Amino acid sequence: MATLFNEFELSDATKRSLEQMGFESATAIQADTIPVALEGRDLIGQAQTGTGKTVAFAIPLVERIDSSNTEIGGLVLTPTRELCIQVAEEISKVGRFKSIRVLSIYGGQDIGRQIRALRNRPHIIVATPGRLIDHLNRGTVKLQSVQMAVLDEADEMLDMGFIEDIEGILNQCPRERQTLLFSATMKPGVKTLAKKFMHDSVHIAVKAQEVTVPLIEQVYYEVHERQKLDVLTRLLDIQNPELAIIFGRTKRRVDELMGALQTRGYLADGLHGDMSQGQRDAVMRKFRDGGIEVLVATDVAARGLDVSGVTHVFNFDMPQDVDSYVHRIGRTGRAGMTGLAATFVTPREIEHLHQIERVTKRRIERRPLPTVTEARMGMQRMAMEQLMKVVNEDDLGGYRIMAEELLEEYDSILLVSAALRAMSKTNREIPITLTEEKPLRVKKPPRFGGGNQRRDSRFHGYPQARESRHYRNRDASGRDSRREK
Ligand SMILES: Nc1ncnc2c1ncn2[C@@H]1O[C@H](COP(=O)(O)OP(=O)(O)OP(=O)(O)O)[C@@H](O)[C@H]1O
Numbered sequence: 016m017a018t019l020f021n022e023f024e025l026s027d028a029t030k031r032s033l034e035q036m037g038f039e040s041a042t043a044i045q046a047d048t049i050p051v052a053l054e055g056r057d058l059i060g061q062a063q064t065g066t067g068k069t070v071a072f073a074i075p076l077v078e079r080i081d082s083s084n085t086e087i088g089g090l091v092l093t094p095t096r097e098l099c100i101q102v103a104e105e106i107s108k109v110g111r112f113k114s115i116r117v118l119s120i121y122g123g124q125d126i127g128r129q130i131r132a133l134r135n136r137p138h139i140i141v142a143t144p145g146r147l148i149d150h151l152n153r154g155t156v157k158l159q160s161v162q163m164a165v166l167d168e169a170d171e172m173l174d175m176g177f178i179e180d181i182e183g184i185l186n187q188c189p190r191e192r193q194t195l196l197f198s199a200t201m202k203p204g205v206k207t208l209a210k211k212f213m214h215d216s217v218h219i220a221v222k223a224q225e226v227t228v229p230l231i232e233q234v235y236y237e238v239h240e241r242q243k244l245d246v247l248t249r250l251l252d253i254q255n256p257e258l259a260i261i262f263g264r265t266k267r268r269v270d271e272l273m274g275a276l277q278t279r280g281y282l283a284d285g286l287h288g289d290m291s292q293g294q295r296d297a298v299m300r301k302f303r304d305g306g307i308e309v310l311v312a313t314d315v316a317a318r319g320l321d322v323s324g325v326t327h328v329f330n331f332d333m334p335q336d337v338d339s340y341v342h343r344i345g346r347t348g349r350a351g352m353t354g355l356a357a358t359f360v361t362p363r364e365i366e367h368l369h370q371i372e373r374v375t376k377r378r379i380e381r382r383p384l385p386t387v388t389e390a391r392m393g394m395q396r397m398a399m400e401q402l403m404k405v406v407n408e409d410d411l412g413g414y415r416i417m418a419e420e421l422l423e424e425y426d427s428i429l430l431v432s433a434a435l436r437a438m439s440k441t442n443r444e445i446p447i448t449l450t451e452e453k454p455l456r457v458k459k460p461p462r463f464g465g466g467n468q469r470r471d472s473r474f475h476g477y478p479q480a481r482e483s484r485h486y487r488n489r490d491a492s493g494r495d496s497r498r499e500k
């Protein structure tokens with residue numbers, strides 16, 4: 016039985032916000048965690064991608080923060096800038112009728128502007144760790160009044176690349192604060208680590224048959240590296256996604272693939288950690304508004320992003336590990352919608368695919384490679400749909416005379432065929448060669464306990480913190496590093 020939000024002990028203001036957001040009944044993770052969090056308990060909340068974990072922590076935050084306090088009462092940490100912005104917006108919506116001020120603080124944005132915004136005394140800040148540490152070092156953010164701290168994508172945040180930053184940040188919050196951790200994936204090591212930051216916490220995991228969302232159809236294509244681009248564009252033409260995200264392994268790959276797709280006539284753009292924040296913001300805005308249909312991205316877009324209308328996820332390159340697979344494909348099939356996730360697997364990577372199947376306990380079906388003929392037919396169908404839309408919606412009065420003239424001279428079938436041909440894209444078969452990516456290595460680097468990725472604490476002063484982050488952002492392999500992406 017679904018739990019209605021009205022059944023929770025929430026303020027009228029929050030109930031009103033939820034109503035305005037169009038939410039009536041709570042999702043399972045919301046129903047299970049909100050009452051516990053409202054009691055003030057620490058908790059780890061785990062549920063599949065796209066099941067409303069943000070609102071599960073936004074409600075307790077908004078309800079429990081003392082909004083008469085002029086200091087920061089709520090802190091949320093996220094691994095990426097785009098997620099930081101998105102989460103801040105969602106919390107703002109939930110806190111709207113309580114007049115809760117929420118501020119996002121992330122790298123790449125003018126720090127002076129953030130400092131000015133901080134003077135408005137936000138009740139809650141949502142931050143990426145790197146930029147928050149800059150503010151802590153400058154004394155422009157103080158965490159001594161934080162009542163509640165949330166780690167979104169907790170397993171990622173407590174993974175090696177972030178752990179010291181997180182520890183440093185949480186140590187500046189009062190010990191008696193409430194701490195909430197959320198993610199779709201949670202390794203046992205993370206839970207042990209998390210105990211350090213939490214008091215008597217409860218682990219609430221929504222029982223599910225699978226780690227991945229059943230509404231996502233999962234398929235794979237066995238391809239050679241050099242076939243990938245043609246297979247992708249054929250699939251795009253056949254499946255005609257409303258919005259698609261295509262994951263590439265490196266920044267170079269993303270740039271090249273984006274260029275190739277644009278050359279072949281797709282509305283595509285890219286997202287990765289070497290782009291300026293202005294570019295990143297513009298791309299995300301266009302993607303959310305439907306100004307682009309295909310977003311090509313590194314794993315920077317793998318976690319948390321919620322863009323409605325994403326019908327397809329393509330793993331152009333295999334994800335680095337199983338968790339990355341789960342999060343990447345979880346960009347579709349959200350909030351009860353269906354989606355398709357297609358993974359390209361080179362012959363040498365097939366074992367990785369089986370590993371994903373074993374861990375997720377879900378079979379990924381092999382699909383035959385699409386042919387040129389199927390792609391052409393797909394494109395023709397698209398052209399026909401476009402034509403039918405014009406037939407049904409547009410006022411064609413001004414075209415009639417010319418149409419009649421043409422029909423006197425030519426056969427009608429010939430004319431319609433020519434119209435379809437003119438509307439079909441001709442640039443799909445432009446030959447393009449992408450730089451080859453090496454297949455995924457079988458050996459995985461250890462994710463915990465290794466010494467060589469540790470580094471000096473960044474609580475020494477601003478210039479050093481800044482320099483070291485710059486270095487870490489540029490992973491030699493061209494992958495977006497685990498640092499604030
Ligand atoms: N109770 C609800 N009823 C209907 N829609 C909801 C409800 N709660 C959240 N949603 C919507 O569901 C979508 C997914 O939510 P959200 O981004 O919080 O998922 P998530 O569990 O955090 O996923 P991920 O693991 O990918 O971060 C959002 O668009 C959100 O607005």
Ligand SMILES: [Mg+2]
Nearest residue numbers: 068069167319
């Ligand atoms: Mg989320």
